Amino acid sequence: MGTIVIAGTVVLVLLGFGNHVWxxxxxxxxxxxxxxxxxxxxxxxxxxxxxxxxGGSSAGSMPGTYQAYRKRRDQQAKWERRYRRERxxxxxxxAREKSK
Numbered sequence: 001m002g003t004i005v006i007a008g009t010v011v012l013v014l015l016g017f018g019n020h021v022w023x024x025x026x027x028x029x030x031x032x033x034x035x036x037x038x039x040x041x042x043x044x045x046x047x048x049x050x051x052x053x054x055g056g057s058s059a060g061s062m063p064g065t066y067q068a069y070r071k072r073r074d075q076q077a078k079w080e081r082r083y084r085r086e087r088x089x090x091x092x093x094x095a096r097e098k099s100k
Contacts, residue, residue, distance in 0.1 A: 005033045 012026035083090075 001037065002033075005029060005037065 009026045009029055012022045012029065016023035016026065
């Protein structure tokens with residue numbers, strides 16, 4: 001995928017010598033690729049590590065502090081209690097399926 005994006009960018013840059021709008025298109029392609037196209041690569045890993053080191057944490061990473069962990073755990077328990085209260089039939093069905 002990266003090779004196709006690089007080749008496309010080179011083509012857009014070469015076309016940009018005749019019309020500068022193509023250079024803007026090349027920049028847009030590179031921007032979109034770096035933001036959304038690199039799933040699971042170094043770009044997303046560096047973002048998650050920087051967010052966890054600054055105190056925040058993303059889904060799937062280790063909690064920054066024990067207080068943050070407790071806050072997320074309590075929030076999840078609150079949502080589960082609310083779900084069971086608002087949808088009693090679904091929660092009974094889930095409990096029955098777990099016991100099988």
